[in-house]
Amino acid sequence: MSNSDFETRNGAPPSSREINALIRISQSIISTLDYQEILQIISDGMADLLGIESAAIYILQNKTDLYLGATTPALDKNMPDFLRWVKLPEHPHIEKTIKSKKHHVIADTSKTQLSEAERAVTDIRNLKSLLYFPFVQKGDVLGVLILGTCNRTQRFSEHQINLGQTVANQLAVSIHNALLVDDLKKHTDHLEELVQEKTQDLDTAIEELMAANEDLFEKNEIINNQNEELKTTLQNLKNAQSQLIQSEKMASLGTLTAGVAHEINNPLNFLMGASLGLENYLEKEEHKNDEDLKLLVESIQTGVERISDIVKGLNQFSRYNPDFDEECDITSILENCIVMMNNRIKDKILVEKEYSPGLKVMGNVGKIHQVFMNILLNSVQAIDDKGKIIIRTFPHGEKFAIIEIEDTGLGIDKNIIHKITDPFFTTKAPGEGTGLGLSISYNIIKEHKGRLKFKSKPGKGTKTQIFLPIT
Amino acid sequence: MTNKIKVLYVDDEHLNVLLFEMNFSKKFDVLTGKNGLEGLNLLNKNPDIKVVISDMRMPKMNGLEFINKARENFSDKKYFILTGFDITPEIREALENRIILKYFMKPFNMREIEGAIYEVV
Numbered sequence: 001m002s003n004s005d006f007e008t009r010n011g012a013p014p015s016s017r018e019i020n021a022l023i024r025i026s027q028s029i030i031s032t033l034d035y036q037e038i039l040q041i042i043s044d045g046m047a048d049l050l051g052i053e054s055a056a057i058y059i060l061q062n063k064t065d066l067y068l069g070a071t072t073p074a075l076d077k078n079m080p081d082f083l084r085w086v087k088l089p090e091h092p093h094i095e096k097t098i099k100s101k102k103h104h105v106i107a108d109t110s111k112t113q114l115s116e117a118e119r120a121v122t123d124i125r126n127l128k129s130l131l132y133f134p135f136v137q138k139g140d141v142l143g144v145l146i147l148g149t150c151n152r153t154q155r156f157s158e159h160q161i162n163l164g165q166t167v168a169n170q171l172a173v174s175i176h177n178a179l180l181v182d183d184l185k186k187h188t189d190h191l192e193e194l195v196q197e198k199t200q201d202l203d204t205a206i207e208e209l210m211a212a213n214e215d216l217f218e219k220n221e222i223i224n225n226q227n228e229e230l231k232t233t234l235q236n237l238k239n240a241q242s243q244l245i246q247s248e249k250m251a252s253l254g255t256l257t258a259g260v261a262h263e264i265n266n267p268l269n270f271l272m273g274a275s276l277g278l279e280n281y282l283e284k285e286e287h288k289n290d291e292d293l294k295l296l297v298e299s300i301q302t303g304v305e306r307i308s309d310i311v312k313g314l315n316q317f318s319r320y321n322p323d324f325d326e327e328c329d330i331t332s333i334l335e336n337c338i339v340m341m342n343n344r345i346k347d348k349i350l351v352e353k354e355y356s357p358g359l360k361v362m363g364n365v366g367k368i369h370q371v372f373m374n375i376l377l378n379s380v381q382a383i384d385d386k387g388k389i390i391i392r393t394f395p396h397g398e399k400f401a402i403i404e405i406e407d408t409g410l411g412i413d414k415n416i417i418h419k420i421t422d423p424f425f426t427t428k429a430p431g432e433g434t435g436l437g438l439s440i441s442y443n444i445i446k447e448h449k450g451r452l453k454f455k456s457k458p459g460k461g462t463k464t465q466i467f468l469p470i471t
Numbered sequence: 472m473t474n475k476i477k478v479l480y481v482d483d484e485h486l487n488v489l490l491f492e493m494n495f496s497k498k499f500d501v502l503t504g505k506n507g508l509e510g511l512n513l514l515n516k517n518p519d520i521k522v523v524i525s526d527m528r529m530p531k532m533n534g535l536e537f538i539n540k541a542r543e544n545f546s547d548k549k550y551f552i553l554t555g556f557d558i559t560p561e562i563r564e565a566l567e568n569r570i571i572l573k574y575f576m577k578p579f580n581m582r583e584i585e586g587a588i589y590e591v592v
Contacts, residue, residue, distance in 0.1 A: 273490025
């Protein structure tokens, strides 16, 4: 075939037509990164460039497999992928091209030996003359371009072969790049798929975790609630126990003191009666000026009165009365407590009193006695050797009376100050304290709708404030 | 026996009875008994008794039991309790119901008792 053949068919001089075809190929290739598209461009471009109507590109994969990348005219886009795969040994002419890395020509398919597979392909379009070009990139064959004439044979010119091989070698670079890009794309796709898969897995796991978490949370809440209930029950039980012990104790103490008081009061009554009788007797004329005798009688009466006061105090302290409607004179209750504790105070503790005269609250005299007694007792016990207790009473606005008892004792540690009103909490040695004093006091103050406050500095002392409502 | 107020005092302690009589007979006409039954007898025999003062704890019949019994027939008398006990719910209730007008504590306070008697009679 001569150059003039080209001219006749395409209407332009071969060199300018070829340059145009080459420009189209290169422009098209630049415009895309898609591997399939690039193969299609090469197939169409090469057919156009060399003026041969049919073309096909096979890409070599795994050394023995061939993938039909593109054909001219183009394949049906819906053609299933698996139909594009063929085995290299079934196509000996392609195999030969690949092995030799050189172009290969079949001048007339009807006169050349073809394999069954090759025959099947050539029969489709009645291909007569075939021209094979290997795509060689850095010594490796990437694939093969096959150009073919339909229905007629053609003798391929040297120019066609040289041009074809040169361009094919150039295009091998593009194919190689496209393959790399495709690979990369496949990797990226695969990675994306993996990421998606993992994300989905993670999502599922998170969902499962969240469900489990929710379940746990619910269970936790139930446990917490039950725990809280248990705590409350335990606290109630402790309180009930302490109140039981307390009321039992107070009841027996009350019975005891009442009995003892009665037994003391009767002989006191004798003494009082007798001394009054004596006083009467001394008013007679002959004794009128006997001051010594008068002093003796007065001493008896003073003694009787003092004993009587102590007994009354005892009675008040242990008196059983469930009501809270008594008028409680704060000063006299405090004084009574001090009288009862006198043996523990004298010689050891200086008691300073700053009373607000006439300060009264409504409540239960006996119970308020117990509160003052317990708190004073704690102050006395907190003082090891010698010390001071300051008692102050004053109104707090119109609604409350404050009774403040401050000592220079050991003080209370920060770690335990919140526990000191717990029933059975004690820092005293076993047998020396029940741990009920402050808890009972606290409950009594609560019953009176009052408040109890502590301020303490270890080593310096404690200040206790009792707030009691005036009405 | 002139216009002295007649007072009945009941107490199971002999010394109490004796000393009460000694100390109060100057101003009052004092009759004494050592238990509730004696008290009731004395009330029956002496309708002019105006005031009854009783101890609380006595054998067989305590002070309030005696007074309640006495009031069945002698509701016009003025009744008091003189006791070694501090106030009890029982006594409180009796005070509230005006069964007794006052309660005195031992050791007795002469002026307190005198005052109360003069006040009610």
